Amino acid sequence: MSHVTTHEHDVIIIGGGGAGLRAAIAIAEENPDFSVACVSKVYPMRSHTVTAEGGAAAVIKDHDSLEDHIYDTISGADWLADQDAVEYFVNRAPREMIQLEHWGCPWSRKPDGTVAVRPFGGMKIERTWFAADKTGFHMLHSLFQTTLKYGNIVRYDEHFATKLLLDDEGRCRGCAAIELRTGTVRAVLGKSVIICTGGAGKAFPFTTNGAIKTGDGMAMAYQAGVALKDMEFIQYHPTGLPGTGILITEASRGEGGILVNKDGHRYLQDYDLGQPLDVNDPRHPQKRAMELGPRDKLSQCFIKEKNAGRTIRTRDGHVVHLDLRHLGEKKIDKRIPFVRELARSYAGIDPVHQPIPVRPVVHYVMGGIDVDSNSATNIPGLYAAGECACVSINGANRLGSNSLTELLVFGGQAGTHAARFAMDHPDYDVSALLAQAGDERDRIRRTYFSSPHKSGSERIAVIRKELHESMEDGAGIYRDADSLESTCTKIAELRERYANVALDDHTNSFNTELTAALELSSLLDVAQSMAHSAMQRTESRGSHQRLDHPERNDDDFLAHSLAYHQEDGSAPRIEYRPVTITKWPPGARTYGADSGLKRE
Amino acid sequence: MPDNETITLELFRYHPETDSEPRFQSYDVPYDEDWVVLDAINWIKDYVDGSVTHRWSCRMGVCGSCGMMVNGEPKLTCAAFLKNYYPFPIKVEPLVNFPVERDLVVDMEGFMDKLQDVKPYIIRDDVNDTSGGEYRQSPAELAQYKQYSMCINCMLCYSACPVVGHEDEFLGPAALALGHRYNKDSRDQGQSERLEVMLSSEAMWGCTFVGECSVVCPKHVDPAGAIQQAKAMGAQEYFKRFVMPKGAGV
Amino acid sequence: MSGQYHRSHSRAWFMERPAYIRFMIRELTSFFMAAYLIVLIITLAKVGAGEAAAAEWLQALSGTGWKVAHAVALAAAVWHTITFFAAVPQAMPIYIGEDRLPAPIAKIVMGYGPWLTVTAVILWGVLR
Numbered sequence: 001m002s003h004v005t006t007h008e009h010d011v012i013i014i015g016g017g018g019a020g021l022r023a024a025i026a027i028a029e030e031n032p033d034f035s036v037a038c039v040s041k042v043y044p045m046r047s048h049t050v051t052a053e054g055g056a057a058a059v060i061k062d063h064d065s066l067e068d069h070i071y072d073t074i075s076g077a078d079w080l081a082d083q084d085a086v087e088y089f090v091n092r093a094p095r096e097m098i099q100l101e102h103w104g105c106p107w108s109r110k111p112d113g114t115v116a117v118r119p120f121g122g123m124k125i126e127r128t129w130f131a132a133d134k135t136g137f138h139m140l141h142s143l144f145q146t147t148l149k150y151g152n153i154v155r156y157d158e159h160f161a162t163k164l165l166l167d168d169e170g171r172c173r174g175c176a177a178i179e180l181r182t183g184t185v186r187a188v189l190g191k192s193v194i195i196c197t198g199g200a201g202k203a204f205p206f207t208t209n210g211a212i213k214t215g216d217g218m219a220m221a222y223q224a225g226v227a228l229k230d231m232e233f234i235q236y237h238p239t240g241l242p243g244t245g246i247l248i249t250e251a252s253r254g255e256g257g258i259l260v261n262k263d264g265h266r267y268l269q270d271y272d273l274g275q276p277l278d279v280n281d282p283r284h285p286q287k288r289a290m291e292l293g294p295r296d297k298l299s300q301c302f303i304k305e306k307n308a309g310r311t312i313r314t315r316d317g318h319v320v321h322l323d324l325r326h327l328g329e330k331k332i333d334k335r336i337p338f339v340r341e342l343a344r345s346y347a348g349i350d351p352v353h354q355p356i357p358v359r360p361v362v363h364y365v366m367g368g369i370d371v372d373s374n375s376a377t378n379i380p381g382l383y384a385a386g387e388c389a390c391v392s393i394n395g396a397n398r399l400g401s402n403s404l405t406e407l408l409v410f411g412g413q414a415g416t417h418a419a420r421f422a423m424d425h426p427d428y429d430v431s432a433l434l435a436q437a438g439d440e441r442d443r444i445r446r447t448y449f450s451s452p453h454k455s456g457s458e459r460i461a462v463i464r465k466e467l468h469e470s471m472e473d474g475a476g477i478y479r480d481a482d483s484l485e486s487t488c489t490k491i492a493e494l495r496e497r498y499a500n501v502a503l504d505d506h507t508n509s510f511n512t513e514l515t516a517a518l519e520l521s522s523l524l525d526v527a528q529s530m531a532h533s534a535m536q537r538t539e540s541r542g543s544h545q546r547l548d549h550p551e552r553n554d555d556d557f558l559a560h561s562l563a564y565h566q567e568d569g570s571a572p573r574i575e576y577r578p579v580t581i582t583k584w585p586p587g588a589r590t591y592g593a594d595s596g597l598k599r600e
Numbered sequence: 601m602p603d604n605e606t607i608t609l610e611l612f613r614y615h616p617e618t619d620s621e622p623r624f625q626s627y628d629v630p631y632d633e634d635w636v637v638l639d640a641i642n643w644i645k646d647y648v649d650g651s652v653t654h655r656w657s658c659r660m661g662v663c664g665s666c667g668m669m670v671n672g673e674p675k676l677t678c679a680a681f682l683k684n685y686y687p688f689p690i691k692v693e694p695l696v697n698f699p700v701e702r703d704l705v706v707d708m709e710g711f712m713d714k715l716q717d718v719k720p721y722i723i724r725d726d727v728n729d730t731s732g733g734e735y736r737q738s739p740a741e742l743a744q745y746k747q748y749s750m751c752i753n754c755m756l757c758y759s760a761c762p763v764v765g766h767e768d769e770f771l772g773p774a775a776l777a778l779g780h781r782y783n784k785d786s787r788d789q790g791q792s793e794r795l796e797v798m799l800s801s802e803a804m805w806g807c808t809f810v811g812e813c814s815v816v817c818p819k820h821v822d823p824a825g826a827i828q829q830a831k832a833m834g835a836q837e838y839f840k841r842f843v844m845p846k847g848a849g850v
Numbered sequence: 851m852s853g854q855y856h857r858s859h860s861r862a863w864f865m866e867r868p869a870y871i872r873f874m875i876r877e878l879t880s881f882f883m884a885a886y887l888i889v890l891i892i893t894l895a896k897v898g899a900g901e902a903a904a905a906e907w908l909q910a911l912s913g914t915g916w917k918v919a920h921a922v923a924l925a926a927a928v929w930h931t932i933t934f935f936a937a938v939p940q941a942m943p944i945y946i947g948e949d950r951l952p953a954p955i956a957k958i959v960m961g962y963g964p965w966l967t968v969t970a971v972i973l974w975g976v977l978r
């Protein structure tokens with residue numbers, strides 16, 4: 001970790017997942033003279049978008065309407081989504097999806113050669129495009145392979161960004177990043193920056209998220225003074241494999257799978273989610289009902305069912321059964337082959353012959369870096385898109401299959417706006433930025449490679465484990481003031497202990513223990529914002545369920561929470577900003593028989 | 601399963617700053633029949649030796665990061681269960697046929713360059729315009745290339761291929777299968793441009809059809825089959841060029 | 851800083867994995883096939899040269915050494931045929947709509963079937 005090297009481009013993208021790559025292509029295509037840097041801590045095709053299974057929503061069929069997609073998204077979000085942003089998203093979605101089709105994504109097809117769509121939770125009509133059940137994988141690889149066409153996209157693979165660099169006018173002009181291979185700190189500079197670093201599910205122990213989803217970009221923006229918005233909203237997916245947390249996609253229910261308790265009863269009917277139809281009834285599965293209700297409600301039903309003693313106890317905790325047997329081998333192999341592969345390898349059961357044990361699992365962070373409907377943050381020149389950002393179209397509960405589409409729509413949009421900013425504000429002072437990068441290098445050295453840390457006493461894994469337990473216990477599906485209070489206290493304690501974290505490895509090349517320490521630091525920041533935001537929101541809405549405040553309270557909380565980082569690391573300052581409501585005033589959120597459109 | 605059982609992992613260790621030769625280091629890991637080799641390595645890194653270096657992310661066999669040699673076989677360590685080796689020790693090495701960066705991490709820059717070489721994107725003569733809706737592609741047309749689009753770039757096939765080890769020019773199984781994937785896509789018109797690259801000397805013809813790439817491939821991509829098909833396509837293209845030299849029209 | 855570590859390849863790389871040995875055996879069978887082809891060509895030439903030459907040649911071929919050689923060549927040819935047809939479904943996939951013909955059937959349709967037919971036709975032509 002010797003001197004800092006400088007690398008100059010026009011626009012810097014941090015993150016090579018779906019959002020980052022879409023942004024890169026947008027810039028490269030619209031501005032052929034621009035040089036676009038894509039900084040990613042893993043090779044782009046390793047990004048977590050690769051794991052997405054079920055599909056991506058966009059209105060394409062004649063019997064569907066943009067209006068319905070908008071309403072489904074807003075009601076799914078429990079009215080916490082900004083309606084102008086949702087409108088933009090839904091209107092733009094079909095074009096983006098067709099674009100990806102033109103770039104080679106192998107969408108599953110109907111016999112006439114048009115793309116096939118499947119039903120998804122909380123959606124009134126089937127509108128989810130899919131590539132069997134490896135949709136994210138195919139989207140990510142299609143995007144990545146398409147970027148190889150553009151000579152003006154420069155990749156910084158396996159570069160770990162640690163800090164945003166701001167010029168004297170307060171504009172964001174790049175980042176400091178550690179080149180993993182050598183440990184060199186690089187100042188990757190440009191005229192504007194887009195953060196596309198994905199989610200932060202790794203703040204919890206039991207999650208569908210991979211090792212890399214540690215909220216680094218959220219923490220970087222938070223530290224730089226951007227608010228983290230709506231962080232109390234964490235999505236639990238109702239169907240993860242016990243033990244590993246591997247996701248069994250919602251598409252398995254979209255194709256007709258059912259959820260049953262230990263008595264074989266389709267328990268969702270007991271919780272206002274409609275009445276079940278026979279699995280052989282041609283109208284099964286019913287949209288916006290039963291198994292195709294929204295994820296927040298389904299996960300909450302699991303807890304209620306568990307409290308009533310009707311779940312199945314296993315070595316890895318309580319489960320219910322996801323039964324796909326009636327679909328038959330042929331349909332399973334054609335539509336959801338990956339589900340079969342995963343269940344066989346990791347649960348040791350074949351869904352053709354046995355029901356799959358499942359339980360709710362942390363899946364997605366609705367909140368994120370506060371951006372406006374142009375993907376811009378309050379720092380000039382700094383943009384964010386994808387799961388790390390909060391526009392917000394997902395509000396208090398994201399609908400399955402809206403996220404992959406969001407990557408395309410807002411990734412592309414962020415690219416366009418960041419490029420425009422770069423054009424309008426081309427000049428900056430390299431030396432000032434370089435000095436900051438130098439300071440960052442020194443900070444990393446001081447913090448992790450020299451005493452007291454060399455002789456410190458805390459192990460990364462131990463702090464991480466305690467954080468996990470505390471988040472699960474205090475900030476899970478149901479929370480209350482007491483549980484959140486103890487989580488907040490615990491996080492404060494862990495932040496102090498983190499100062500004494502000790503590394504075994506003090507070398508430069510490929511020091512993944514150092515990156516694990518940096519990731520833990522991000523997680524502590526993000527977890528802090530989650531717990532405190534949850535503490536302050538004394539109502540229940542979507543995925544945020546307070547046992548001590550069980551009702552939605554539109555008078556006080558039809559508003560986004562904004563958590564601001566404090567210099568001394570103490571509890572964040574929380575502010576609120578009203579939700580943008582245009583045409584869809586808050587209403588009752590109903591699923592089941594009387595769901596559908598509820599408008600005058 | 602008796603409690604307190606352990607299993608031994610022998611990890612390949614090499615540090616570029618201090619070592620000139622690699623060595624093996626043994627670690628005893630608690631045995632859990634639900635664990636995969638990757639879990640055991642993570643446990644070592646978390647609780648015993650933070651300097652152990654490896655790549656991983658998804659732990660569900662789809663990101664392609666965690667390929668290593670497990671008892672001499674290229675494997676995704678997140679899909680290799682301890683119970684398949686227990687009670688014997690497990691030897692873990694970095695993927696062969698790649699330079700070693702550190703411990704279990706290999707240098708994959710060469711692989712990335714080869715992927716780019718085959719022009720893995722849709723090439724068309726018309727301008728990109730989304731207003732006409734999606735390109736039509738029947739399920740039958742999709743089936744023609746679907747299998748070859750399933751590659752997760754885990755590079756296990758490169759470790760199984762003797763040609764990769766001996767011939768630098770050889771593009772290798774995954775890259776060739778990827779080129780073939782686009783050649784077989786009904787939406788693509790870039791076949792001859794792509795074959796141009798694939799036809800050059802050892803790029804594709806280096807393949808002697810040992811076939812091990814397809815055996816070790818965790819995603820059933822069958823790169824060996826793809827290459828044989830690509831060779832047939834290449835031979836046709838070659839012949840076409842021979843009878844109709846460039847510029848002589850189609 | 852000593853940099854990346856490059857593992858060397860042994861010259862006996864084909865001994866590293868059982869599959870490589872199988873591959874080498876398959877390659878070797880080509881040698882026997884070629885050798886037998888030469889014997890066949892000589893036989894045809896002798897037959898063309900007249901009955902006496904042919905009889906003399908056939909007499910020579912009936913020695914034990916030749917018999918062993920024939921047996922080895924036959925085994926090699928059979929093994930070569932099996933491995934060759936095993937590769938057919940991979941190299942020449944057949945689709946019916948969106949479904950690929952399963953390998954065992956493809957082997958028959960594209961491999962053993964035509965081969966047996968051609969053999970039968972030749973035998974019929976020769977023995978008629």
Ligand SMILES: Cc1cc2nc3c(=O)[nH]c(=O)nc-3n(C[C@H](O)[C@H](O)[C@H](O)COP(=O)(O)OP(=O)(O)OC[C@H]3O[C@@H](n4cnc5c(N)ncnc54)[C@H](O)[C@@H]3O)c2cc1C
Nearest residue numbers: 015016017018019041049054055161198386387401403404
């Ligand atoms: C198992 C699973 C299944 C899912 N299924 C669906 C689905 O069917 N439909 C749907 O709509 N959504 C689904 N989702 C959600 C969706 O996949 C994600 O929200 C989305 O892919 C996130 O994409 P992204 O581009 O924002 O981030 P990611 O794909 O996570 O990419 C983040 C990028 O940032 C980089 N990065 C992070 N930190 C740093 C750093 N410090 N320095 C440098 N680079 C960094 C990483 O290297 C990576 O390239 C699923 C999610 C999971 C986990």
Ligand code: SF4
Nearest residue numbers: 751752754755757817
């Ligand atoms: S072809 Fe198979 S083995 Fe080779 S990189 Fe792709 S997925 Fe891995």
Ligand code: FES
Nearest residue numbers: 659663664666678
């Ligand atoms: S960790 Fe992703 S493939 Fe093994």
